[in-house]
Amino acid sequence: MSLLPNRPAVRRAVTRCLVLPLALLSGIAAADGDGVWKSGENVYAKVCGHCHEGQVGPQLKGRQLPAAYISAVVRNGFRAMPAFPASFIDDHALQQVGDYIATSPAPSAKP
Numbered sequence: 001m002s003l004l005p006n007r008p009a010v011r012r013a014v015t016r017c018l019v020l021p022l023a024l025l026s027g028i029a030a031a032d033g034d035g036v037w038k039s040g041e042n043v044y045a046k047v048c049g050h051c052h053e054g055q056v057g058p059q060l061k062g063r064q065l066p067a068a069y070i071s072a073v074v075r076n077g078f079r080a081m082p083a084f085p086a087s088f089i090d091d092h093a094l095q096q097v098g099d100y101i102a103t104s105p106a107p108s109a110k111p
């Protein structure tokens with residue numbers, strides 16, 4: 001015996017209700033949908049930029065911060081900066097985002 005009425009329209013509606021929230025949740029937890037960060041720029045845009053382009057954290061680009069320093073801050077946290085574990089940003093992606101920030105020019109001054 002099925003819990004759902006055996007009507008295709010009802011089944012489709014129920015399936016849709018379950019699939020969308022799951023898809024959204026996995027999108028937040030696992031990088032960009034497939035669980036793999038695309039590039040340092042991708043990590044920066046999806047994670048760091050929320051704070052470091054939004055006046056919460058200090059500007060990072062254009063300061064020639066060493067990639068090793070950036071990695072250490074991300075893994076361990078630093079005062080008000082939260083730590084990000086390898087389960088969220090893997091070592092390879094961390095290396096990439098460090099290199100990306102270290103070599104990016106400062107954003108041009110806003111008018």
Ligand code: HEC
Pocket residue numbers: 043044047048049050051052056057058060065069070073074078079080081082084089097101
């Ligand atoms: C939730 C907001 C938030 C996110 C997300 C965030 N940071 Fe930060 N970060 C901060 C804040 C706030 C500080 C300043 C900490 C302090 O001085 O108390 C900081 C400081 C830093 C510093 C030290 C800067 C300095 O002047 O020495 C580095 C490096 C850094 N963050 C890198 C990153 C990277 C790389 C990412 C992305 C993987 C990231 N942060 C994501 C909030 C954030």
